[in-house]
Amino acid sequence: MVRATAVEPTTPLMPKRRQKMTCQEILPSPSTPHRIELRRDSSEDIKKIAKPLPPAVKGRRRLKNGDVIVNGQQIKAIENHKLTEYFPVRRSVRKTTKTVLEEKQRNLELILKKGIEEGLEIRIFEGKGRGIVASKDFVKGDFVIEYSGDLIDPIEAKLREEQYSRDQNTGCYMYYFKHNGQQYCVDATAESGKLGRLVNHSRNGNLMTRTLMIDNKPRLVLIAKENIKIGEEVLYDYGDRSKESLQHHPWLAY
Amino acid sequence: MFEARLTQSAIFKKVLDAIKDLLNEASFDCSESGIQLQAMDNSHVSLVSLTLKSDGFDKYRCDRNLTMGMNLASMSKIFKCSSNDDTVTIKAQDDADTVTFMFEAKKQDKISDYEMKLMNLDQEHLGIPETEFSCVIKMPSGEFARIVKDLSQFGESIVISCTKEGVKFSTSGDIGSANVKIAQTSNFDKEEECVSIDMQEPVTLTFACQYLNSFTKATPLTPVVQLSMSDNVPLVVEYQIPDLGHLRYYLAPKIEEDEN
Known part of the structure; x- marks a missing residue:
């Protein structure tokens, strides 16, 4: 023209x-x-x-x-x-990988902000107590659950551990992790009704942990490491191999 | 339901002024992440790509992705009815064939509603690959507008050549030729007056003045413009919209035809 x-x-x-x-x-x-x-x-x-x-x-x-x-x-x-x-005409409304990733991230943030926990249920296992079982299929890479609790610094964590150690009935719900070189701890000791704290340990679990920054605060999320079928128990590696912990919790070795 | 609220309708006015030269109508793609518009001009030589992020709005809600085809001249007419500091709210139902613009005046208790018919536009969407550019030039947007305006008096096309020393804009026509050179400056106090060149390889490309002139209609949006060039790919002229997103123009270069 x-x-x-x-x-x-x-x-x-x-x-x-x-x-x-x-x-x-x-x-x-x-x-x-x-x-x-x-x-x-x-x-x-x-x-x-x-x-x-x-x-x-x-x-x-x-x-x-x-x-x-x-x-x-x-x-x-x-x-x-x-x-x-120079640029190809896109007739479909397919999205670029980047937009898909961005949308995924945004969805995840939304789920975390709203505290949505879906596709999971509590089951009592003989010998190890409560555990979490998938009530829907998860695909590798899917977000499964957040390990939610109080985000505290290591000093506060030490104080709380001491307090908890006085009571034999308290389990271990302290999750220590590093994000951007800084040490944090999520304390989920309190019975919050959240499911993340009830996920059991396995050295070859089907979940892995990721840290995610939301509103400038690190959050721990458990992501499916492989495809998970309905009825399977979800497990991840607590990562604690110290002698002391193994003494108290021999199941950490498996 | 779609709803987007912005306290300064002036920003929208400026955006409209910046694109209505090139486009008669355009589809606004609304999603949870914000509003996007991509459209080529009639000649398919240039392309406008507008991104307004949802976080930049004072209120933003988009339950379902929706595409609103709008006549930009009509939209511009509606926005002319608002004052610059009016708050504007854009609203549409999920399956609606109209969109509503509501303007609330700051001082008086005045609310105006304008409903506009939407259009069904069958527009081609281009997949734009992410490119590393050989040259990225940042310069005052006013200066760029001035150079393009000045040079377009002399010729129909402008040659932009970027080297380590600086950027040269040149043109020639019936009456003679014109050259404008600008060198890199290191005035860090005022970033807005700074000319910076990030160059991997020198590039020389020719572009039609007519389109460059239309791009500079975006000058009121922001004090800085960014030009990105590589050999044999379209030029990208980018204007940031403070806190809200960006407006990018793509322009295919003019290329000398081979003898055969």
Whole structure:
């Protein structure tokens, strides 16, 4: 449509007319002023109209390939190219990987902010007490549950551990982790009704932990390491291999 | 239900002014992440890509993704009815064929509602790959607008060549030629007046003035413009919209045709 923008020394007074001629042979220019479209903005232009066209224009000739010859000098035709030559047209509403990832992240944040826990139920296991079982299928990489509790610093954690150690009935619900070089702890000792704290340990569990920053605070989320079927218990590696812990909790070895 | 609220309707006015030169109508794609618009001009030489993030709005709600085809001239007419510091709320039902713009005046208890018919636009959507550019130039947007305006008096196209020393804008036409060179500056006090060039390889490309001139209609949005160029790929002219997103223009370069 606007292909007529080929660079040729057009007279600024009549751009419109010249454009139309680019596909035909150049006609002798009628220099009658009344046929020329005036530009409103400059009064100077009006004076110029009275003059004959500069001689250079007469020597212009157009070659077949679109090049223009002005006074024997060949000027290359420079054409506007279409963007569609560079970018593919997407007919479907498929999203780029980046947008998919962004949407996933946003969804996850939303779930965490609202504290939604879905597709899981508590089951009592003989010998190890409560555990969490999948009540729907999870696909590898899916978010399963958050390990939610109080986010505290290591100093506070030490104090609380001491307090908890006095009572034999308290389980271990302290999750120590590092994020961006800083040590944190999530304390889920309190019976909060949240399911994340009840997930049992296994050295080859089907979940793995990720840290995620939400509102500038790190959160622990458990992600499916493999496809998980309905009825399977979800497990992850507590990661504690210290002698002391093994003494108290021999199940940590398995 | 879609609802987006912005305390400054002026921003929307400026965005509209910046795109209505190139586009007659456009589809606004609304999703939870914000509003997006991508459209080529009639000649398919340039492309406008607008992103307004949901966080930038004072209130944003989008239950279901929806695409609103709007006539930009009509939209512009509606926004002309608002004052710059009016609060604007854009509302649409999920399956509606109209969109409502509500303007609330700051001082008086005045609320105006404008309902506009939506259009069914069958627009092509382009997949734009993420590219590393050979040259990325940041410069005052006003300066860029001035150069483009000045040079377009002399020729139909502008050659932009970027080297380590600086950027050269040049053109030639019937009356002669024009060159504008700007060098990199290191005025760190005022980032807005700074010219910075991030260059891997020197690039020289030719572009049509007409489109560059239309792009500079976005100048009131922000004091800085960013030009990204690589050999044989479209130029990207980017204007940030403070706190809200960005407006990008893509322009295919003009290329000398081969003899055959």
